[in-house]
Amino acid sequence: MADGDRLTLSLSSGGDVVIKLRRDLAPGHVQRITELANDGFYDGVVFHRVIPGFMAQGGDPTGTGTSGSKLPNLKAEFSREPHVRGTASMARTSDPDSANSQFFICFDDARFLDNQYTVWGQVESGMEHIDALPVGEPPREPGKIVKATVS
DSSP states (O other), X not given: OOTTOEXXXXXXTSOEXXXXXXXXXXXXXXXXXXXXXXXXXXXXXXXXXXXXXXXXXXXXXXSSSSOOOSSOOBOOOXXXXXXXXXXXXXXXXXXXXXXXXXXXEESSOOGGGTTTSOEEEEEEEOHHHHHTSOOBSSOSSOOBEEEEEEO
């Protein structure tokens, strides 16, 4: 396991989610996630959109789903990697090159997203903590990332 291969999200639900970073699929997006995690950007950020059977979305510092980091948006790095349970992918607007800091993790297969969103990781362990996030758009008491670390 090389340096910077895993993102660990310590969630308010009391558990850690370990995501294998897929630099081979999306080097620019993995670099962004790594940079933001190392800067503490994701610490305290909520999952503002949690839809059972679909996905949990977070990464907006305002918790509204309308914002991102101060860094420039990223160019799309679409791949043939499928959106299946545990896939970590970037959220964006209708502009393919608008991903910034928001991401989502799929609860179930969402193959209709394939080739339209940048896949940057896969949950290796702790998916039960994603499953346990409070649901809603936004949830009344949203779950949050206590700490995000890359190792």
